[in-house]
Amino acid sequence: MNDLPSDLKIIRNPRARRLRLRLDRREGFPVLTLPKGVPERTGLAFVQENLDWIRDRRAERPDPIPFLPGTRIPFGDRELLIVRTPDGRGNTRLNDDCLLVGGDETHCNRRVTDWLKVRARERLKQRSLFHADRIGETVSRVRVADQSSRWGSCSGRGVLSFNWRLILAPDHVLDYVAAHEVAHLREMNHGPRFHALLATLLADPRQGDRWLSRNGPQLRRYGMVLADS
């Protein structure tokens, strides 16, 4: 079994009813779920039988856009060009429309991702506090994460979580998601009262939503880890 995918991830799940093979939604590596009592070699034989399925599903996925020198990336309403700087020690920094990244090229994707996450958190925190202040609600914490399926979420304790890739979307889209989650601080549903509240925060709440359903999948391509098969 030496041609198994090198990035195969095996998960043991006692509650699983059967062997299951899928691709990770975000990064595309194959994931095998083993139910209780099923030996690993049985699972690996199952993967072996389904190598064509894995290859076909991977081929259907959109190409990732890693953050490499020479890549142009959206950044709010702007566009940045990733430029590698010869000085290895310099921090990642903005110079007009160039994002200067020092160090080895193999670390470029990671460094740009880290830089974008910091900017995303700053901006989302600023917009969330702004909107929360307008409706007299309190945000206890703003975090950014690598959520695979959602752009934002709101916990019962006032913690707002956002997908860091929102920093790549136009400003009005990031602002929409921040206002949307802030409105959930008071209305934990999508009922009429929630929409009425959101309408007090944004001129056209549907605009951001429409943009995300149309362009969200494109945004998720950025910074994706390249599969090695």
Ligand SMILES: [Zn+2]
């Ligand atoms: Zn919602």
